[in-house]
Amino acid sequence: METAREGGGKRGPPVRLRKRKPGLERPVPGSVAGRGVGIFGESIYLCLFTVVFRLLNCFLVQTSFVPDEYWQSLEVAHHMVFNYGYLTWEWAEGLRSPLYPLLFAGIYKVLALLSKDDVLLLIWLPRVVQALLAALADVKLYSFVKRLDNTDTARWVYFCQLSSWFTWYCCTRTLSNTMETVLTTFALCSYPVEGAKMGSSRGCLLLVALAFLVRPTALVPWAPLLLRLFWKEPRKQHLLLSHCAPVGLLALGSSAILDRVFFGKWTVVPLNFLQFNVLHNLAAFYGSHPWHWYVSQGFPAVLGPHLPFFVHGCLRAPKRHRFFLLVVLWTVAVYSALSHKEFRFLSPLLPLCMVFCGHSLATLTRWRKPAVAFLLVSNLLPALYMGLVHQRGALDVMGHLQGLCGPSAPPQASVFMLMPCHSTPHYSHLHCPLPMRFLQCPPDLTGRTDYLDEADLFYADPLRWLQEEFAGNSAVLPSHLVFFSVLEQDISPFLFSNGYEKTATFFHTHLPQGRIGSYIYVYKRHPKPL
Known part of the structure; x- marks a missing residue:
């Protein structure tokens, strides 16, 4: 057993130093082992x-x-x-x-x-x-x-x-x-x-x-x-x-x-x-x-x-x-x-x-x-x-449309998104083969300067576009229409004449701009009895 004595002056009793077992050394603070x-x-x-x-x-x-x-x-x-x-x-x-x-x-x-x-x-x-x-x-x-x-x-x-x-x-x-x-x-x-x-x-x-x-x-x-x-x-x-x-x-x-x-x-x-x-x-x-x-x-x-x-x-x-x-x-x-x-x-x-x-x-x-x-x-x-808050309506409305899927869904349901193209998700947020349509907007790859996509043609005159699209063929009218609030007044005659009623409203943004409105409306069609 090792001993150590205090240096200088009166010698004190021997101090016993314990031998540490190999591998049990305590790491010194700040050392590599301690830092590890x-x-x-x-x-x-x-x-x-x-x-x-x-x-x-x-x-x-x-x-x-x-x-x-x-x-x-x-x-x-x-x-x-x-x-x-x-x-x-x-x-x-x-x-x-x-x-x-x-x-x-x-x-x-x-x-x-x-x-x-x-x-x-x-x-x-x-x-x-x-x-x-x-x-x-x-x-x-x-x-x-x-x-x-x-x-x-x-x-x-x-x-x-x-x-x-x-x-x-x-x-x-x-x-x-x-x-x-x-x-x-x-x-x-x-x-x-x-x-x-x-x-x-x-x-x-x-x-x-x-x-x-x-x-x-x-x-x-x-x-x-x-x-x-x-x-x-x-x-x-x-x-x-x-x-x-x-x-x-x-x-x-x-x-x-x-x-x-x-x-x-x-x-x-x-x-x-x-x-x-x-x-x-x-x-x-x-x-x-x-x-x-x-x-x-x-x-x-x-x-x-x-x-x-x-x-x-x-x-x-x-x-x-x-x-x-x-x-x-x-x-x-x-x-x-x-x-x-x-x-x-x-x-x-x-x-x-x-x-x-x-x-x-x-x-x-x-x-x-x-x-x-x-x-x-x-x-x-x-x-x-x-x-x-900002732009949440696009997801909230898809949650609402999920009710059109499953065994309790209404028969022959279909949806038409009258919105700027790709404004909402699609089947990844529904996961059912519900017939859905939206306005198309692919670019013209030929480079024409006078090219207008389907969305541009629709927004140029929404009421006329809808009347021509579904003229004399009420059987193909979608059961549900989804659109931004800024469009409601423009197409209200079409909605009224075809039996559409507002069934849901979702807040979208405090900063409406152009074709984007503050709210998203869902209209459901109630066919008039013959």
Whole structure:
């Protein structure tokens, strides 16, 4: 047994030192062993909290945003599995990859095999899956910043990510832009960065290729990042032959086979997408904006209250982050050159923007508490309003129409949506072969300037259109009409003469505009007795 004595002065009694058994040494606070346990515990709690947060996020978003969240994902998946529904013109032209809808088709197929294909599960399970992917992306962003900078900055970036109103509004929706954002975040976590501890160029390339197949626009922000990766790589030939070539061949080959099976012919979806949106600029058919729209409206609205912190973070972040700022500016510039612009196109840039916002909060030691309170309050209000109030009628009316399905449904029921095309979901939110019709609006691929789609012809003179469409043939009149409140006065003579009565009203928005009204009306026909 070892002993030790106090040095100097009077000697005290011997102090016995216990021998520790091998493998039971207590880690010193701050040591690698001590940090390992803390990191592991922190990761578990971080993951659990993020999952719970995003699931809450999922169920507190009960509004519609854009038609693509249904018509380019759930409707396609429903058609794949249940063999009925409606595919928009993009699928006939081979402009969309079936890869993303295939994720939800797998969910639908499992539910069908288990005989659990209830309509509520068909609606909510895909969104729950998307919420879990969003939660994983949040954790990955935290890990990326932690290895790039430090734990303190990573925590503030994580806070900014979770407090963003636009991320809350979009990240659990079944949009290809949402999946593009998730895959971009995953790829960032594998991106080799100078001074960082981890990184895998092959893993990063695989994720970028997957994001590109889901949505070809993913290549825009990744073009400068991949060029930088190539420039910094000392073994350029090895990178090209051992990483880029295998990943590219695997991605393009598997995509070609998948597209061949889905479309029934060989087609190159990314090339079709490029020709339609860029070379021929036919996407402008769905709206165009001035070149400065992203700078003057889109980017400020998407960042919202985070905008001043983003600007401040760009000034205070380390120099090695300047390239990420260049990626943001490059992407905004490229998107600004295209006529058709939407808020959701900026979604993949938000994780990079949150990196700069987190750096801002990390340096605001004196004003940090007021800044945190400001971000929480100012983001909470639009998040809840947009998620629970604005444009909720499109989903509420589909819940009402579900009553036309099942054994208790009225006989020979049918629905005609007299609304701007794709204003509501379709069979993915009904899950029964109820006859439904809506106004069509495919673009004219020949490029005629005088082209008018069915919706344009209808809204030019709604009453006349209805009278001509159903002239002398009351037998084909739909049992239910669904339309926005702004249309009621224009078609009231048709409604009265054909025995339609209002049976339901649903609030839609406080901001009616053009063909969109504040309310959605459901009219039911009561045929007059002979």
